[in-house]
Amino acid sequence: MIPLETKPSLYLPELGLHLDSLTSQKFGFISHAHADHVGSHETILCSPVTAVILRARYRFGKKRFRTLEFQTPLELKGYRIELLPAGHITGSAMLHITRLSDGATLLYTGDCKTRDSLTAEAIVIKPANQLIIESTFANPIYTFPAHSETSQQLVHFVQQALTDGVTPILIAYALGKAQEAHAILSKNNIYPVLHHATAKMALTCIKAGVNLGDYGTLEELAPDRHCLIIPPGYLKHPDIASIKHKRTAMLTGWALDPDVQYKRRGIDAFIPLSDHADYPGLLEIIERVNPRDILTVHGSTKSFATDLRRRGYNAWSIEGEDQIELF
Template structure:
């Protein structure tokens, strides 16, 4: 069986194979990066780092200085001790699940993932093999988190824009600069209405365009010309003066956390749209049931015992992969 060590707050180490997964430590010869969000990028590195081509581009744009080896989906890399293959994770563009095969057994590490996948990604695909060890995030780990269909969410996003514009309000979406912002733009591109995105998100949009995901009629945010356009920014930007000169605006918060009505008063927004780039609770349980791994490790979750309870009921062995230590330490 593969030994697994949770490397503090950043990454997983497979010590028998000298392999790190989203890992920033010094004990891995080979490190595989699941996607371009900052909490998964190895900012300190001493080994060879591999990522999909879009993730490599995002890493460079976000300030990574070391060389990244590009590994396309479903192209297997062989090291001295293992065979490693990336599979599309459906989370953001370039996001990958890492499948590791070795003499100690195999392992599927999800990173962050979504199924059904975001339409602004390469999709979602699993290895066509039985899984020994499954490491899954469980960000939305309660049964209250059940997402609407893609069609319903697209209708909410476009409907919010149309209603705001029809009433001479400027529509503003609160969304992460990488992934969520571009998904919203992808959903709105057919409206052909000008979009302005926060500057930090704007520079990342080119990667989507380069990989075949058109994002519509967009430009970088300009305070002097933003009124009447569709605006997209992270929530923190509003506190720093984003569109503060626009008096008539409607604000929508887009996140899986929007499934909780309390967020409306916490954030002072006009609409909550539960558009998540993670899978919901029931999709997580269903996927574990489909895979039937020998062991499932649950990570990145405030409620591991709830997930474990549902998996126990289905006869699927599982345990929490603590942020501070791995099960084999």
Template sequence: MTRRVRLGDGIEITFAGGERFVLDGSGAGDTTLVSHAHGDHHARASEIVASDLTAALIATRRSSADPTAVDHPAVELFPAGHVAGSRAMGLTDPDTGRRYLYTGDCSTRDRFHLDGFDPVDADVLVLETTYGTPEYRLPPTEESVAAIQSWLAETMDRPVILFGYALGRAQKLQRILADSPRERVFVTDAIANCSEVIEAHRDVTFPGQRYGPDAELGAGDALVCSGSPRSPWVESLVEARDAVTAGFSGWAVDDSFVYRRGYDEGFVLSDHCDFDELGSVVEAVDPEQVYTQHGFADEFANYVATELGYPAQALKENQATLGDF
């Protein structure tokens, strides 16, 4: 029996006629698909099935040749709600009519400049399960933003350093800061580069000037950066300017988040579906088979099979047959 969906260097989907698609990886295939421009998802291929914005973001984030976004007659792209340019991908086998849906990283919540993922029907669902256990039930985005805004106002006597991925979380923090009392917002070059590409492709603007050696953080200022609060330059900046650090993630539902990561404060702000939203995606797609990958893949596959009643398996790297499960 030929295995149509497997995990190798990326997710591999093989049609009945033998055509092989590699999704979010660099494995050998006939066609490479890229859901979004985070570094752990995009491949080195020169031609990719992806949104134009994803291709442009990859080009600004890597030093090799710029990729070209192309179409494929068997592939349809849907907004995935994860980061700007992210896409879920529907693949239809022309020989069998079998429909595959690969979510990539996804979020069903509308927020800021992003439309949430609207699931579509498919026979086979390949679902990311970053927050695939019940303890990861996240508060509404509006509730999190209100808490962040209150904290930004309460700490106006000190500069703040906000940490988020250069693509994704950082732009949302820039939007939050635009509605805060903080008039001076700085961003690192990596964040500015991503924000400028998004602004060129979408009707959205992100506040913030590039942070350089001449900038001096003072009371009421904000710096958005990626990386770790434990890095030497951040630690020296915190000490010199009496700055407060904050991290933003779905993992912040766990009280240990701030201590493990080294932040002064932590807030729940996620670009992924939480546990309940993942279940809703499965029910909306109503597939014959669910494959889970990333995060709590085993736990969520068990939940889908036992509680939702759908056949489900966690993908394991380089499995060759169903018997390997």
């Protein structure tokens, strides 16, 4: 069993390595560049693409990066360390470690996704004895449609709005979801206009090698006859509020939760485009990793661990006290 500390955050003591810690550490693995996984560590272990995004997004220019290409093992302190594509957003990585003395293995997923994507590298799964898995959509109500179906829904929403003479506005997180929407539109010959926060991330991802296609920015182009992509929270910004005839769609996996739709008034449509694994996706990962022990982190950790125990797995939530007996 590979020792693992969970309080105050995930830590591998034998490697001296923190996993997605939000507080600054000596040595930290950052699985991807979403803010809820990023700490200002002295030395950062991440994929090369995540390093590019971190530098652009968080002014990490002077940080020491120890980047590792996907599936290119590195030996460190008696371990073999390997980063595997997580399929979540561009550059997102899972951490797979093997202790050389006894062959014990551990996989940490960070945020991950099994479905197709135009912008994230396809997930690569390797077996491990211990699995630390995210639980964001760990409930059977979250079974997302195929990527092709969601893409079709998104394109139809945009084309219908343009035909009706209103400005389609897609609300998507500036990193990840916005690029996926952008790539889907480009593939369908629709030229998007991006809010500046989204444009900055688009430029960074293009520099990192992601094929997104052309775009305009809100500063340069009037929104008429164009599809806008803006981050959540910008609908009330004067630039957007001043557009008289508009139709809005939020891109989120929570679209499948009827309560969430009911609460978010003022949004015309919800499209279930997610960058996380849905419930069947999480079960597929677990089956393919074939772990002896599972720790659930982020989201519905307790109910997912209970669910997994019923399915015969030795699974525990990071929030409970009981995981101490596991690790």
